Amino acid sequence: MNWTKAIEDYRHYLRIERGLSQNSIANYVLDIEKLVLFLEDNKIVDNPFNISKVVIQQFIYEVAKTLNPRSQARIISGLKSFFNYLVFEDYRDDNPMDLIDSPKIGRKLPDTLSETEINELIGAIDLSKPEGERNRAILETLYGCGLRVSELTGLRISDLYFDEDFIKVTGKGDKQRFVPISSINKKYIDIYRKEIRIHIKVQKGFEDILFLNRRGKKLTRAMIFTIIKELSKTIGLKKTISPHTFRHSFATHLLENGADLRAIQQMLGHESITTTEIYMHVDRKHLTEVMHKYHPRN
Template identity: 65%
Template sequence: MKVWPSFLSEYKTYLKLERGLSENTIVNYVLDVEKLIQFLVENKVEVSPIDIKEEQIQYFIYTISATLNARSQTRIISGLKSFFNYLIFEGYRNTTPLELIEVPKTGRKLPDTLSVQEIDLLIGGIDLSKDEGERNRAMLETLYSCGLRVSELVSLKISDLFFEEGFIKITGKGNKQRFVPIGSSTQKYILLYKDVVRSHLVIQKGHEDTLFLNRRGRQLTRAMVFTIIKDLAVKINLSKSISPHTFRHSFATHLLENGADLRSIQMMLGHESITTTEVYMHLDRKFLSEVLNSFHPRG
């Protein structure tokens, strides 16, 4: 089994340098392969990535299906396909052992959203008498008004703020950069936090340009943002299960409901494919009827 780690190391380098994927994405791809390696070790199956057969992969997938839902199985199969396609690309194999393996059918889960009133209630629940209150308000306003991923929020730099032009620069998945419009009210909350609260922190080395900091002057973790939002939901007795991504979903949905086109939303969200953005078209029939009646010549 010693041969697997060397292939995995080369694969990580390929994902980073050739495909330009983010560290988080690379970790997930590698974890998928490590699950297969762990299975082989536990079952005392000594086979290399070059020699492993379809039947052995099928048995692995059959085993994990007992404990993982269809979506998780699909994730792992996709990761393994990527790994074995890499081996073909490098000339280690001629075929992939996953060629005939089908992914389980999964229903497309519609993203949860918040109403404008619920977002106002959440932000209104922030205790502004505490220093972190100004930071939290600025963060949530930025999440909602710019549709950011939580990883993009916590890594936002002061040097990424182009307020005179009305934009912020975002480094998204695969280190791809995009410019996202930012409204004047959100700019106001960011500046209030930056100039009044952040300026009094003892900032740790390496975090001087990071916008949102914890009390120790370091970049916030994604988990901390999750906790802040969960605590606010409890505080206002919100029954929905929400996360930072809920603000991103709400951003896209509210734009769509108010007449924005999918292509513009796609660019602001940083989606590579328009089909990813189309998941936000979960509007009720009443709204769709109103659109038809308002804009169609035969409406």
């Protein structure tokens, strides 16, 4: 079996056995393709079954010259997963990555926006343009429901349970969860649907997609990034932000206002509470205030 066949089989494994999204699968495969390119450039003919730890160490050494520790760690993790798959399928007896350590990296705290900054960004939207109402509904939903950008672009009209104050969100690995939605958020989605969306000629296959572009198709992730980047420029925001910043802000503000960490975990769709716990480190001032307020010795 050559690298192409091994990678293709690995794709099927990630999709069917592990239920990963297309974006996650693409990232895993990219790590392996970088290794294959290194082998080709150096005229090394090793295949997935006989490549040695020494060759992989050479590859990691080359990677370290151009990538930061966090990116290096991601590639090492991706390769470990691939070779674990080969061991699991009895293609190899060992994982050549077992003794290769990832570089030490600090845990990166997410960037957040203040409530004032979020209001300024939303306030900068030009509502005189048809896409203005759509963009306001998009930002309100990103922040109000803590969605990933892929969850937002995939949101369907049939996912809106406004009478019950919930929306159904399809997250990583096609796992679904119900997230509460506020009255203000429902208001702006309804304005967009009833005053703007109904005038768009919807393309076949996108009839149930909530947020559409001018051509009547689903918005791309890149378009959401562009909308936020332009608004950031408009208000002169000095922070570098993305759609994910609204998700981080959602979780941080909930925590600051006393929300339970388990509830935040469920709303964000985190499989592990450990992932959610990163928000415990975002605002230490708030944690100090909580301790002083609730600790029996105070």
